[in-house]
Amino acid sequence: MTIMIVCKFCIIFRMIGVQKKKGVPKWVAVLAILALVSVATVLQTYSSLRIFRSISSPHLYHERLIRRQTNDTRNITSAARNAIVTPGFIRKVLEINSREQEIPSEKNIFTHASEKSTTKYSISFDEPTSTHKKIPKQKVTHIGFLKVHKAGSTTMQNIFFRFGLKHNLTFVLPERGHYFMTTKSAMPVTPGHHRDILACHSKYSRGLFGSVLPEDTVNIGIIREPFDRMISAAYYYRDVWRSPMLIDVPRLNFIHNLVNRPDLYERKPFTKTKNAMGQDFGFAPTVTINDTDIIKDHLEMLTKDFKLVLLMEKFDESLILMKRTLNWDLSDIIYFTSNSHAHQPVILNPTELDKFKSTCFLDYAVFEKFNKTFHEKLSAEGLHFMEEVEHFKSVLELVKDYCDIQGARRERKPLNIVESDWNEPFKITQNDCYYMQMKELPFVDFLKRRHREANILNDLEINKY
Structure with missing residues (x-):
């Protein structure tokens, strides 16, 4: 970009040189070129800083993504507003997104398994936590x-x-x-x-x-x-x-x-x-x-x-x-x-x-x-116990909403609760x-x-x- 600007200035300089015959002093032309070169350098430096900032601050991308998702959401229930979504859960959503070539939406996370359902649920992005899944143990049944x-x-x-x-x-x-x-x-x-x-x-x-x-x-x-x-x-x-x-x-x-x-x-x-x-x-x-x-x-x-x-x-x-x-x-x-x-x-x-x-x-x-x-x-x-409790409360709200509505319809598809750090996927x-x-x-x-x-x-x- 700098070379192109200098070339243009050379052309201008030649034009100015032509105008010299008509009485334009050479020192005025030199000062004009120096001023234009300084402005070009400042603009190029500012542009580079913007690019560097966008690369070195990935959280800005997440902020824009969340704002875009939030603007697209209109019918957010209180059920999942505080739902804890773990990194593995986010990766799963992003994988689905990469296959479907679309921005991850709340519908991919918590949704009634009904084609006519229009209810959406928002998610919140938390800091990564250690995985809470353990090797399955036999359930106590006595x-x-x-x-x-x-x-x-x-x-x-x-x-x-x-x-x-x-x-x-x-x-x-x-x-x-x-x-x-x-x-x-x-x-x-x-x-x-x-x-x-x-x-x-x-x-x-x-x-x-x-x-x-x-x-x-x-x-x-x-x-x-x-x-x-x-x-x-x-x-x-x-x-x-x-x-x-x-x-x-x-x-x-x-x-x-x-x-x-x-x-x-x-x-x-x-x-x-x-x-x-x-x-x-x-x-x-x-x-x-x-x-x-x-x-x-x-x-x-x-x-x-x-x-x-x-x-x-x-x-x-x-x-x-x-x-x-x-x-x-x-x-x-x-x-x-x-x-x-x-x-x-x-x-x-x-x-x-x-x-x-x-x-x-x-x-x-x-x-x-x-x-x-x-x-x-x-x-x-330990510290992660309350995270599981909050996740549990969010799931309970989803189940309550589903069961309150399901009585109004004769047949209703199951409510799908997807996998998280706290649970395997299951249906209600x-x-x-x-x-x-x-x-x-x-x-x-x-x-x-x-x-x-x-x-x-x-x-x-x-x-x-």
Whole structure:
């Protein structure tokens, strides 16, 4: 470029030289040439810097790419706005893009498998993280789940029921009702077969769980902050189950009445609103607040027996922790919230709170013990744990959107969740939505029919020989 400019200046110089005869001084021509050469040098240097900057700063390319993708996106749902997309995931999208000769679009990442679907989801580019995929381990399929009242346990039960159906497992089911209380009350299994999962309501004891489950069973429990659990239980069992004891409590200052007058409304050692967690975790009704050694020993026994106790207040974190503990897949822990019941917020004064803690001393003993161990396990998982939790929440939103919409159409193609650092690709179907939203009692009845049919088929198989 410089040579071309100089050549042009030479031509100009010659023209100026011709004009010299007409009185143009030679020094004016020389100054003009020098000025033009200086301007040309500055322009060329500036152009080179621009090229160098665009090459040495690849992040500028990503910024422009993201802006271009963002401008093309119009219907972005909150479901995937914070989705974590890992480098391997981005490479996969770019490979698809190179084959299709088009700019990567959100539709290539998360989308309903429906030709008529117009919903798009955005992604965010994160810094590279170490791969979280590990060599596949065998999934834990022998599970004893302690279903604690009003602590997210119905949602957990639904997860275990669907996992068992998916893997053709056998459940511990009571012959009647939905409470498993004694070994004899369990539906029988044919000789040569065993039960895999206990997820019905029960009270924990080593003997009871051990009598119906294999020796390598992993016990899982769940807890909730005692006062919040009590409020939820009080409104639920009063308004839904119409508990006579709770109906008798004056509605004005309902919770305060329960807290301030345990001598009038909470006379039994265990009720739905008094030490219910303590009862579910197997404490004897004769234990008093002064039996500190008995309480301590029982808690130590529970710590040995339970591989993991989840925390309702950190439900999604609990599920990711359980997924890792049981070697499950992300698809195994997808859920819909079940059996929730709205209620008015209640605040206790310090005197009332002290009184409530004295009344529900077993609930607080259980909560304080396992709340501490839960957070210790959480801290041991490392920095990338929360990335997986956020990814899980994004997938849950996609599933919720899909299942909310799918009821409006008779037939709908599956929702495809593509591969990520946290999961293998999997599909959510209409059947998945149906079972996720199935109520507890119908689900238990369905499993009982399945259990009986399996026993009949097993008996026929045995009689053939």
